[in-house]
Amino acid sequence: MSPAPSTETLRELVLLASRAPSAHNTQPWSPRLVRGAVEVSVIPSRTLPAGDPTFRDLVLSLGAWVESFAIGAAALGRRVVVEPLPALEHLDELPVTGPADPAAPVLRITAPSASTRAKPYATPFTPDDVRRRRVHRGRxxxxxxxxxxxxxxxxxxxxxxxxxxxxxxxxxxxxxxxxxxxxxxxxxxxxxxxxxxxxxxxxxxxxxxxxxxxxxxxxxxxxxxxxxxxxxxxxxxxxxxxxxxxxxxxxxxxxxxxxxxxxxxxxxxxxxxxxxxxxxxxxxxxxxxxxxxxxxxxxxxxxxxxxxxxxxxxxxxxxxxxxxxxxxxxxxxxxxxxxxxxxxxxxxxxxxxxxxxxxxxxxxxxxxxxxxxxxxxxx
Ligand SMILES: Cc1cc2nc3c(=O)[nH]c(=O)nc-3n(C[C@H](O)[C@H](O)[C@H](O)COP(=O)(O)O)c2cc1C
Structure with a gap:
């Protein structure tokens, strides 16, 4: 059994997750593949210091990113293990601009294949739903x-x-x-x-x-x-x-x-x-x-x-x-x-x-x- 997904699979899941919604479409996430896992850091220049000073919308957007990743993994028969990291609780320490710090990821996701004990993520949604979801500001x-x-x-x-x-x-x-x-x-x-x-x-x-x-x-x-x-x-x-x-x-x-x-x-x-x-x-x-x-x-x-x-x-x-x-x-x-x-x-x-x-x-x-x-x- 090979529990870790291939780099190619992880890249596909990251691409799908990039369709997640984010406030002002800032896409504040910076995912990096690290030894069979994905670590996500926040991009300071893509935060909204004035509009979202508490980081509420930022963290909600990261959650939507994780959910999209998990839906992609479920379609491949994989579950996801999401580990929030200490930097998630210290967003206040982020600079207001500049690139992501790969040394300070806010979460780590692994997507081992499902064993008999841990079933794949059960979701009614498909990767296609993630791709076709939209916000509409008209009527x-x-x-x-x-x-x-x-x-x-x-x-x-x-x-x-x-x-x-x-x-x-x-x-x-x-x-x-x-x-x-x-x-x-x-x-x-x-x-x-x-x-x-x-x-x-x-x-x-x-x-x-x-x-x-x-x-x-x-x-x-x-x-x-x-x-x-x-x-x-x-x-x-x-x-x-x-x-x-x-x-x-x-x-x-x-x-x-x-x-x-x-x-x-x-x-x-x-x-x-x-x-x-x-x-x-x-x-x-x-x-x-x-x-x-x-x-x-x-x-x-x-x-x-x-x-x-x-x-x-x-x-x-x-x-x-x-x-x-x-x-x-x-x-x-x-x-x-x-x-x-x-x-x-x-x-x-x-x-x-x-x-x-x-x-x-x-x-x-x-x-x-x-x-x-x-x-x-x-x-
Ligand atoms: C946490 C969060 C808050 C948002 N707040 C607003 C909002 O107040 N007004 C708005 O028009 N869109 C809001 N959006 C929608 C984003 O602008 C939208 O997701 C983004 O532009 C990408 O478009 P899409 O969702 O159609 O892919 C929000 C999205 C998220 C995830």
Whole structure:
């Protein structure tokens, strides 16, 4: 029996994993093959110091990468052993820019072939699902009930999926956008990852293209220069800041109808809005994490749990994909303190609950663009 996969197999799995989603399509992972295993380091220049200061989205993205790798391994009859390494708990020590440090990987994955004692990873998803999953920021037509049965997705006891009503989603999303627009460093960082014209040197490699954002061609043409030249960016960010701050202060106190009534009154074709919530107390019971560990992490949950949540998030997004649906994530609802506060009250979240991800889901109306990857071969 040869338990270790060949280098070629590991390369294939790494290529598949590169289709994982990441915030702003930064692809912050740097995998390296080391003695039959894959070690993954974080690329500092691909982190989002302004938009993701707690590294929540970074670790969720790494989890999605791991899940994609595991799905590829399962198709080859292999299980995966994922070992979070100490550097995962010390992301704060990363520089804000520069290349990955191969001497400080955050996780190690091995994919031994399944023995009789350890079965291959059981997953309802295939490598093709991983390749065909998409985020869609255009219109989504809701499919009620599509997320009612999550039994095949193996959610740990400490993770749950809550529904947010369409009315609240609309209001919170406006607050979230206002937050992004009014924080100069956050807005600058977002513009840095936009590629609004094929003339952008990174258009086929990373970031978010005009097509991915479902942007009208004229608007993309007009805005494209600002994503490349700081001198043009500054006045735009300044104006957006004023509009954003005004929208934020107006939107904060707008009244909402009662949650249950509003949920029942959601238009039938409205997308479903879902929130992935971690219960730190239940995570502690299951995995004996101490309160100090939870407090040490800036996310409020140990990074290895957030990594696990990222795997679950990818399963949820693949669950949408196999039903012909797409998702539209809305991290800004968690990042904006105003939106986050209203979200917590709306869902009656307790002290121990942490909202990790908010996304809408439904059938895409109109074409869905494929996102680029650093691993794409372009002619
Ligand atoms: C943790 C996480 C957070 C994300 N947050 C947002 C978000 O707030 N808004 C958004 O439009 N897309 C968000 N995305 C989606 C990414 O931008 C998207 O995955 C990336 O651009 C690659 O596109 P693809 O998923 O279609 O391959 C997020 C993705 C991840 C993994």
């Amino acid at each position: 989504l037509r809701g499919r009620p009930g599509a997320f009612d049965d999550l039994s095949t997705l193996a959610l740990p006891r400490w993770l749950s999926l809550r529904r947010l009503d369409d009315r609240a989603m609309g209001q919170l999303s406006r607050l979230g956008i206002a937050f992004t627009a009014s924080r100069r460093t956050v807005a600058d960082e977002l513009l840095h990852w936009l590629r609004l014209s094929p003339a952008h040197p990174q258009y086929h490699r990373d970031g978010m293209t005009d097509a991915m954002l479902a942007m009208p061609a004229a608007l993309a043409r007009l805005s494209a220069p600002a994503t490349r030249r700081a001198a043009l960016r500054d006045p735009i960010v300044a104006v957006a800041g004023v509009i954003g701050r005004t929208a934020e202060s107006l939107g904060r106190d707008a009244p909402l109808p009662p949650y249950a009534r509003s949920l029942a009154a959601s238009p039938p074709d409205a997308p479903e809005h879902l929130v992935l919530v971690a219960d730190t107390r239940a995570a502690g019971v299951d995995e004996t994490i101490s309160l100090t560990e939870a407090m040490d992490s800036r996310i409020g949950l140990p990074e290895r749990n957030v990594l696990e949540a990222g795997r679950v998030l990818q399963r949820l997004w693949l669950h949408a994909r196999v039903q012909g649906m797409a998702v539209s994530p809305h991290s800004e609802l968690i990042d904006s303190p105003a939106a986050h506060g209203i979200l917590r009250r709306r869902l009656s979240l307790g002290r121990a609950d942490i909202a990790l991800s908010v996304f809408s889901t439904g059938e895409p109306v109109g074409p869905v663009a494929r996102s680029p990857r650093l691993t794409d071969v372009t002619g």
